[in-house]
Amino acid sequence: MTEQTLLKKQEEELVTIGTLYRMAIYNNNNVPKLLTQFCEDLKILNEEISQTILGEILHFTSLVKSRDFFCIFRNWIDELYNSLLETLPDTVSFTIECRRKSVQSTVRKVIRNYLDGNSINLYDLVAFRIIIDSLASEDELIEYCYKVKTTCISFFKDKLCILCTPNKQVGSDPLVKDYIEVPKDNHYQSIHLAFRTLEEKEFFEVQIRTLDMHEHAEIGSSEHESYKDRVDELVSQYICFNPQKVKIPHFRVLVNGSIYDKIGLKHSLHVEYRPKTF
Secondary structure, three states, X not given: OOHHHHHHHHHHHHHHHXXXXXXXXXXXXXXXXXXXXXXXXXXXXXHHHHHHHHHHHHHHHHHHHOHHHHHHHHHHHHHHHHHHHHHOOOOOEEEEEEEEOOHHHHHHHHHHHHHHOOOOOOOOOEEEEEEEEOOOOHHHHHHHHHHHHHHHHHHHHHOOEEEOOOOOOEOOOOOOEEOOOOXXXXXXXOEEEEEEEOOOOOEEEEEEEEHHHHHHHHXXXXXXXXXXXXXXXXXXXXXXXXXXXXXXXOOEEOOOOOEEOOOOOOOEEXXXXXXXXX
16 A cells, blocks of 8 residues: 555545544543544444544543542652752752643544554553753763653652653663653654552653753754654644633643643643742
């Protein structure tokens, strides 16, 4: 199958999925209900699409409804913050935040992975993000990132969390996606650790990066264009909605495209910050 033919087939699938997605958003007044309707509507699609996509969307739906799960993360941030105070020198500032992936970002990534033929399972539905800054050299900052990695592995092991083997190896360590050692084609850099809680069996990710790396990740890069980028463009074009038709209270789409709602689609669940001390 040629690339052009593949993209045409994907576009046809996306038209249908995008329509179902918008119907679910417009016809419901809260996020759990819209996800439930979207999952029900996905079942009308052909078996390959529905079975592949549905499982991960259902998993995300249960995660959105789980308040206890997020309470655990809030408590962990406080404890992790204290552990990092001991790991990093006083001249290094750091921010810890916890975020849940937005509905739109989750749906887009699940579908993109399906179209790319990659694993549908998402380890980053919930993620801790640790951002490090200092007047130290770039090499020293990177060294601090690896110290934080070691601290996080030990910390979450004590919490009875299992370090998972990533769906693809990036860098020399088979248990880590090390985009600092091997940056993405668009120059994205970060260390990614995937964990699974023992009791809830929920996945979460820890992302460790310097402030410069974080700014690059947020701003993005347009230097790399590839087949994957064109698939991303197709997914974004069809998995979208008109904010003015949304009936969910406190649901907002900002000018830059960020999505907010009352349960924090894009807000950090909690943030701890240590400023620089010189």
